[in-house]
Amino acid sequence: MEHADAIKVRDVPPQKTVAALDDAWGNLMGMAQEGNSGAYHRLLGQISIWLQRYYSRRIPSEQIDDLVQETLVAVHQRRHTYEMDRPFRAWLAGIARHKAIDRLRSNGRDRSEPIGDYEPAVADHSSEVGSRIAISDLLARLKPAQARVIRLVKLDGFTIDEAAVATGQSVPLVKVNIHRGISRLAAFLQSADEPARQKGAQTSL
């Protein structure tokens, strides 16, 4: 029986398997829209694999994981825009393409900004104004939703629940945005420090 079933799957034309996948994911998203967290969990797991393959052809490999996570958050925030009478993969590909273009654009912007511009602001630790400018500069590199919750929770002393109320985001989403925002800042600061560390290494040689 299993052998016959395997043959049946192999014989299905590619268009039909894609359509079947569309139906399966569309159904899972429909259940997720009704609040079924188990279906939603399964769907997110399956589409994360699809997104990794999608981005592997389009962006640098070291950024794939981060972009997949960013896309999953976007899917979560905009899941109400999926209509079940439309193909799910087209909807997902639209979001994925939008995020890829955004990431490629910000990669291009990052390369053109001289890292030296940030040194004066960060170096002046004694000046509160200088620190505020430095922090604002850093937070400006994040998505607005991430910057807002980090500012509220980490700088203004809000609790997670208070930040959720203030921003209209759910509590899990506030946590996700804080986590991802801080990771992004850490990655940026690490790459900003890299030239100075390399210079120091060369001098000591």
Place this chain on the structure above:
Amino acid sequence: MTMEELIGWLASDATPVRPRPATSVVLPAVAVGAAAAIVMVKLFFGVSVPADRSSLAAEIAFTVPFLAAGLAALISSLRPGSDAGFSRYGVLVASLFLAFSALDELMVAPIDWADMLSRVGRTHGLWCIPAIAVPVAASILLGLREEAPTHFRLTGAAIGMISGAIAAATYAFVDREIASGLLISHYSAGIGLATLSGFLAGPRLLRW
């Protein structure tokens, strides 16, 4: 954060959501914007219905195709993965028509450009229609803040065209003395400027 952790958190936040068709988002926002435009015209410009109703009807009818093209493009551009297709060309064709109709009229009717551009009177300047379009555009943008457009310039241009068309239609009720031979270029410039503003501002205002 690992992928599994993120998926776990997002799945735990699977609150029920109600999908709505794009029309049910766009049309109320447009209606609110139109109401705001009417209030603005009443407060700042003054309203009068001309004795010659046929010219009023013609002015309003001129704006209808642009409103329709803008709505078609906007509704089709709000869903990720949806093919804007023909509606994208509708906005392009409408924009070209605006430009050519204005040029055609200006080639026939002599115009004092210095006079037309320098008019700062309340009801005569070229700035009137774009100014009235602002609250319409603001209402639509507010209504779309939870949506997911992925073609920012097309969506921005569509919002601009809708706002310009509604502004031009309400401007038809303003008591003013534009030479009838310059109406088309006046309306075309207003709608065109609103469309162009939306096209340029779209990537900045619609990002999500």
